[in-house]
Amino acid sequence: MIKITASLLGVFCSLCAYSQNTAIIAHRGFWNCQEGGYSENSIASLKSAQRHGFWGSEFDVHITADNVLIVTHDHDVEGLPIATTQWKELKKHLLPNLERRPTLEKYLRQGKKHPETMLVLEFKKQASQEREDAMVDKAFALLKKYQMFRPDRVLFISFSRHICERIAREAPEFCNQYLNGDLTPAQLKELGINGMDYSRKVLTSHPEYISQAKELGLSTNVWTVNKKEEAEYFISLGIGAITTNDPLMVQALCN
Numbered sequence: 001m002i003k004i005t006a007s008l009l010g011v012f013c014s015l016c017a018y019s020q021n022t023a024i025i026a027h028r029g030f031w032n033c034q035e036g037g038y039s040e041n042s043i044a045s046l047k048s049a050q051r052h053g054f055w056g057s058e059f060d061v062h063i064t065a066d067n068v069l070i071v072t073h074d075h076d077v078e079g080l081p082i083a084t085t086q087w088k089e090l091k092k093h094l095l096p097n098l099e100r101r102p103t104l105e106k107y108l109r110q111g112k113k114h115p116e117t118m119l120v121l122e123f124k125k126q127a128s129q130e131r132e133d134a135m136v137d138k139a140f141a142l143l144k145k146y147q148m149f150r151p152d153r154v155l156f157i158s159f160s161r162h163i164c165e166r167i168a169r170e171a172p173e174f175c176n177q178y179l180n181g182d183l184t185p186a187q188l189k190e191l192g193i194n195g196m197d198y199s200r201k202v203l204t205s206h207p208e209y210i211s212q213a214k215e216l217g218l219s220t221n222v223w224t225v226n227k228k229e230e231a232e233y234f235i236s237l238g239i240g241a242i243t244t245n246d247p248l249m250v251q252a253l254c255n
Helices: 006-017 044-054 106-112 127-144 163-169 185-191 199-203 209-214 226-238 247-254
Strands: 025-028 057-063 069-071 116-125 156-160 176-178 193-198 219-223 241-246
Touching: 025 044, 025 247, 044 057, 044 106, 044 247, 057 106, 057 127, 069 106, 069 127, 069 193, 106 127, 116 127, 127 163, 156 163, 156 193, 163 176, 163 185, 185 193, 185 209, 193 199, 193 209, 199 209, 199 226, 209 219, 226 241, 226 247, 241 247
Parallel strands: 025 057, 025 241, 057 116, 116 156, 156 176, 176 193, 193 219, 219 241
Antiparallel strands: 057 069
16 A cells, blocks of 8 residues: 555645646546547547546446456447356457457556546446455556556546545555445545545435535536536535536536
């Protein structure tokens, strides 16, 4: 674990607060355009997010039966369950832009080229805590291999409370946002989880969570906001970041 120095704590605090302006996170990369290849979680979508200068690019990580970490959203690839299928079989199935689904290692190699773009890494829930731990272990090792195990380069998110609690214990210097929406900001704070990334539906029902989280020093994020009026609403509430499939729309509102 990285030792938390005063300077590193300053980096952590700035990330949790983002800035006075709402940060823009491209959901699964900036994929919904020609340069992104209309392919979620692709290298092309990451490059597109980097070129446009969005604050962050979000992506999803799974672990295969043979312990390869791959970047993809669903728990299966064309009907093949990722958790019980080897990578050599999964890699035969290409993305819409004819890219192979990237391994996390390949994704990090591209991510490292643009340190100005935060990598928002979502650990996908797995069938057991043991498999979640294996996934986190391998991801941490790869981040360290590429000198990217740094809170100014990577932000972690997950629907798994187990994963978020583990990160809170072992890597508290990182922004670590829980996605599931079933815990109040005070409950997150009590667990040591320092961030909240809740759906637009949850935060529309509980707008007070945003101010409560900020008062507790938690980072705030909302997913997935694709309508102008919803983006305007969350910006007006002082949300720290918006995760969106239309980052150009949100960028225009924030400028």
